Amino acid sequence: MDYEALLKRGMEKIPEDVRTAGRFHIARPEVEKAGAKSIITNFLEIAGGLDREPEHLLKFLLKQLATKGEVEGQRLVVLGVFSADAIEKKLELYVKQYVTCPKCGRPDSKLVKEHEGVFLRCDACGNKAPVPKV
Known part of the structure; x- marks a missing residue:
């Protein structure tokens, strides 16, 4: 079998969604402050974009931020005032540990x-x- 035939055979085994996937983007957290609380209004959108269970992402964020919180509808309400940048850094760590393949x-x-x-x-x-x- 020549190189071109082997290459074609290999490419046919790769799922279409993997071959055509574009650059991966994390939705930027939309954070509102309400007194001594921070509200991530697009929490479920972020979890969905990462293709992860909201409960898993919730546990990770609460542990990383060393705070308490709960999901209310589409949003996450956490005790404490956190900037969108601080939460985004935690999301990037989550992606590195729980989303991105360490091999490829x-x-x-x-x-x-x-x-x-x-x-x-x-x-x-x-x-x-x-x-x-x-």
């Missing part, structure tokens, strides 16, 4: 629970890597 760098992944723990399984390259517990 693609965001096309899923969190998979197994008896040994939680793993990041990459849909693009097939890599499976353990992730830290939240």
Whole structure:
């Protein structure tokens, strides 16, 4: 089999959504201040854009911000005053640890629970890597 035939065969095995995916963007958190609380009004949009369960992202953010909070409808209300930049930095850390594949760098992944723990399984390259517990 020649190189071109092998290349064509390999490309056919790659899912279409992986081949055509554009640059990955995280929605910028929209933060409102209400007294001693911060409200991320687009929290569920962010979780959906990352293709992660809102509960997992919630636990991570609350731990990273060392505060308490809860989801109310589409938004996250946390105790304390936090800037959009501070929350965005925490989201970038979340993406690095729980979304982006450590092998190929693609965001096309899923969190998979197994008896040994939680793993990041990459849909693009097939890599499976353990992730830290939240």
